[in-house]
Amino acid sequence: xxxxxxxxxxxxxxxxxxxxxxxxxxxxxxxxxxxxxxxxxxxxxxxxxxxxxxxxxxxxxxxxxxxxxxxxxxxxxxxxxxxxxxxxxxxxxxxxxxxxxxxxxxxxxxxxxxxxxxxxxxxxxxxxxxxxxxxxxxxxxxxxxxxxxxxxxxxxxxxxxxxxxxxxxxxxxxxxxxxxxxxxxxxxxxxxxxxxxxxxxxxxxxxxxxxxxxxxxxxxxxxxxxxxxxxxxxxxxxxxxxxxxxxxxxxxxxxxxxxxxxxxxxxxxxxxxxxxxxxxxxxxxxxxxxxxxxxxxxxxxxxxxxxxxxxxxxxxxxxxxxxxxxxxxxxxxxxxxxxxxxxxxxxxxxxxxxxxxxxxxxxxxxxxxxxxxxxxxxxxxxxxxxxxxxx
Amino acid sequence: xxxxxxxxxxxxxxxxxxxxxxxxxxxxxxxxxxxxxxxxxxxxxxxxxxxxxxxxxxxxxxxxxxxxxxxxxxxxxxxxxxxxxxxxxxxxxxxxxxxxxxxxxxxxxxxxxxxxxxxxxxxxxxxxxxxxxxxxxxxxxxxxxxxxxxxxxxxxxxxxxxxxxxxxxxxxxxxxxxxxxxxxxxxxxxxxxxxxxxxxxxxxxxxxxxxxxxxxxxxxxxxxxxxxxxxxxxxxxxxxxxxxxxxxxxxxxxxxxxxxxxxxxxxxxxxxxxxxxxxxxxxxxxxxxxxxxxxxxxxxxxxxxxxxxxxxxxxxxxxxxxxxxxx
Numbered sequence: 001x002x003x004x005x006x007x008x009x010x011x012x013x014x015x016x017x018x019x020x021x022x023x024x025x026x027x028x029x030x031x032x033x034x035x036x037x038x039x040x041x042x043x044x045x046x047x048x049x050x051x052x053x054x055x056x057x058x059x060x061x062x063x064x065x066x067x068x069x070x071x072x073x074x075x076x077x078x079x080x081x082x083x084x085x086x087x088x089x090x091x092x093x094x095x096x097x098x099x100x101x102x103x104x105x106x107x108x109x110x111x112x113x114x115x116x117x118x119x120x121x122x123x124x125x126x127x128x129x130x131x132x133x134x135x136x137x138x139x140x141x142x143x144x145x146x147x148x149x150x151x152x153x154x155x156x157x158x159x160x161x162x163x164x165x166x167x168x169x170x171x172x173x174x175x176x177x178x179x180x181x182x183x184x185x186x187x188x189x190x191x192x193x194x195x196x197x198x199x200x201x202x203x204x205x206x207x208x209x210x211x212x213x214x215x216x217x218x219x220x221x222x223x224x225x226x227x228x229x230x231x232x233x234x235x236x237x238x239x240x241x242x243x244x245x246x247x248x249x250x251x252x253x254x255x256x257x258x259x260x261x262x263x264x265x266x267x268x269x270x271x272x273x274x275x276x277x278x279x280x281x282x283x284x285x286x287x288x289x290x291x292x293x294x295x296x297x298x299x300x301x302x303x304x305x306x307x308x309x310x311x312x313x314x315x316x317x318x319x320x321x322x323x324x325x326x327x328x329x330x331x332x333x334x335x336x337x338x339x340x341x342x343x344x345x346x347x348x349x350x351x352x353x354x355x356x357x358x359x360x361x362x363x364x365x366x367x368x369x370x371x372x373x374x375x376x377x378x379x380x381x382x383x384x385x386x387x388x389x390x391x
Numbered sequence: 392x393x394x395x396x397x398x399x400x401x402x403x404x405x406x407x408x409x410x411x412x413x414x415x416x417x418x419x420x421x422x423x424x425x426x427x428x429x430x431x432x433x434x435x436x437x438x439x440x441x442x443x444x445x446x447x448x449x450x451x452x453x454x455x456x457x458x459x460x461x462x463x464x465x466x467x468x469x470x471x472x473x474x475x476x477x478x479x480x481x482x483x484x485x486x487x488x489x490x491x492x493x494x495x496x497x498x499x500x501x502x503x504x505x506x507x508x509x510x511x512x513x514x515x516x517x518x519x520x521x522x523x524x525x526x527x528x529x530x531x532x533x534x535x536x537x538x539x540x541x542x543x544x545x546x547x548x549x550x551x552x553x554x555x556x557x558x559x560x561x562x563x564x565x566x567x568x569x570x571x572x573x574x575x576x577x578x579x580x581x582x583x584x585x586x587x588x589x590x591x592x593x594x595x596x597x598x599x600x601x602x603x604x605x606x607x608x609x610x611x612x613x614x615x616x617x618x619x620x621x622x623x624x625x626x627x628x629x630x631x632x633x634x635x636x637x638x639x640x641x642x643x644x645x646x647x648x649x650x651x652x653x654x655x656x657x658x659x660x661x662x663x664x665x666x667x668x669x670x671x672x673x674x675x676x677x678x679x680x681x682x683x684x685x686x687x688x689x690x691x692x693x694x695x696x697x698x699x700x701x702x703x704x705x706x707x708x709x710x711x712x713x714x715x716x717x718x
Contacts, residue, residue, distance in 0.1 A: 003700065018701040023687040053690070055698030072683075092681045094551060094636060106678045109691035112671050124688060127699065134690025134699045144701070146686065
């Protein structure tokens with residue numbers, strides 16, 4: 001089959017690789033009909049995630065048709081159309097039983113590597129480094145899906161791939177980011193990063209009843225999408241104005257009730273700290289540049305919530321702990337427990353409350369993966385979200 | 392917690408001989424350090440008279456050079472007295488060579504006492520030889536000690552099954568290869584078990600063990616029988632986890648690797664870091680008990696690093712787990 005493979009920093013290529021096979025009794029093989037490039041794939045692309053191997057198949061946002069099921073999978077049959085959540089979860093361990101599927105205790109065969117870095121291991125993830133399992137990803141013609149009786153969600157025929165594809169990651173992730181903000185009527189939410197996850201966090205905050213939602217980015221086309229499609233009430237272009245001042249003005253000096261970091265480790269800012277963090281990253285003194293996170297913590301109202309859904313891999317410097325403690329902030333974070341949200345969010349799509357496909361700007365065949373990564377990584381041609389379709 | 396641990400007498404005594412050899416090597420290094428202390432003091436306190444003694448022209452430059460060398464000598468000597476280590480002795484040897492070089496250089500210059508200089512150079516060569524011997528001995532001892540240290544590993548995991556269930560699974564020793572990556576088989580006959588594990592180059596190694604403690608639903612301890620090439624023993628406890636979470640499985644493993652090729656084989660057996668290997672084995676135990684099988688990724692079925700993509704037709708580079716699925 002053809003699959004999009006990671007070959008090194010800023011190098012991906014569609015290669016011919018062996019077809020996937022059932023390795024465990026609860027596996028399924030899925031023929032991928034649509035897959036997407038995630039912002040977190042760009043962290044892999046840019047070489048910020050350790051334990052990648054040359055030749056790894058990328059991709060954790062995908063859907064398709066069930067081709068084969070292992071002997072212990074009874075709820076799926078060949079031909080079913082499914083969306084697959086990005087965390088691989090067994091459904092049986094303590095974490096899965098508690099609904100925290102991105103913390104599955106059994107799905108990472110390389111858990112010791114992750115535990116060495118982070119203290120404990122989270123779940124395995126499709127196409128996302130060896131310390132998160134070494135699983136082949138879904139930017140391919142076919143993919144092996146472990147625990148197929150737990151993850152894949154059957155989707156109604158009348159909905160298009162584009163309408164349901166993002167149930168695999170960015171919609172539940174954006175939703176969880178908003179949910180962690182404990183939104184109540186009258187809440188004011190600020191979202192750093194108007195990329196695809198940020199857009200869906202904004203849309204989710206709106207669905208959850210936030211009164212004002214502020215989008216922060218530096219690309220006008222993304223801020224425009226936030227305002228016109230996602231439902232942001234205000235936008236801040238951080239290259240044109242001071243974010244902290246602007247937020248004080250919008251919130252009457254109080255600060256937002258909830259601040260969502262939908263940026264993660266490769267943040268950008270016009271200030272001096274950007275150069276400092278960038279240099280430290282280059283010298284391997286710091287893994288992540290937490291520029292958006294620092295700003296979010298500083299801006300958040302006293303007693304508010306900072307919700308972190310942008311991806312970080314290691315260590316950050318100048319973490320404003322004084323602000324967190326003295327102003328009673330709550331920090332919530334996590335890789336999305338996608339299984340928990342897929343079904344209720346599918347219902348919202350079915351009932352017409354939201355159509356997450358508004359983020360799509362580019363549709364390419366799988367064979368043009370490298371072009372897709374280039375467009376998305378360099379924000380070329382107004383790129384917001386790239387969907388790769390099977391040929 | 393150690394009350395039920397079986398005695399360690401057969402396992403842990405053989406390190407003693409090596410400890411004695413090591414103490415000897417350290418004593419020699421310390422004697423050399425005392426000598427160095429004397430030389431260094433002379434260089435720092437009375438550089439002028441020392442210069443005359445060794446036959447160097449007593450100039451200001453020569454005196455300050457001698458003081459600098461004295462400081463160097465004092466530093467390495469004090470360091471060695473505090474903690475004899477090969478690195479410092481090697482550093483002293485480098486100093487000796489530098490000294491010799493400078494003396495040889497002086498021999499060719501006017502105004503120096505050539506006879507005394509030559510005698511001093513000979514003394515320096517002698518010292519260098521002693522330092523070299525000492526450094527080599529310390530280095531060898533260090534690496535021997537590293538290889539020969541008895542290994543003691545404690546690891547724990549929570550399994551979502553009752554202590555009785557986990558105990559029953561473990562007590563059937565034939566189950567162990569299902570989650571212990573390097574074990575090929577465990578055969579039980581007449582209360583004695585024969586353990587077979589993979590060794591490098593496709594070979595297998597075998598040893599026999601006996602169960603020395605068996606407390607149903609609580610603990611099992613085993614120990615290799617006398618005469619095994621690699622004495623090892625272990626105890627596993629099954630403790631009820633708080634909050635009804637199942638069982639806390641606590642494994643304690645000790646082994647005393649012998650020297651030579653067998654050491655390498657055994658090190659390979661338990662991985663570079665034995666704790667890590669046991670921890671991974673316990674994760675697989677949890678998988679087998681909670682979901683019925685060991686979980687594989689496209690990369691994990693291979694013995695060495697492999698890209699996360701579906702495997703080609705089965706190769707010899709796969710783990711036993713991987714082979715089961717591709718043959």
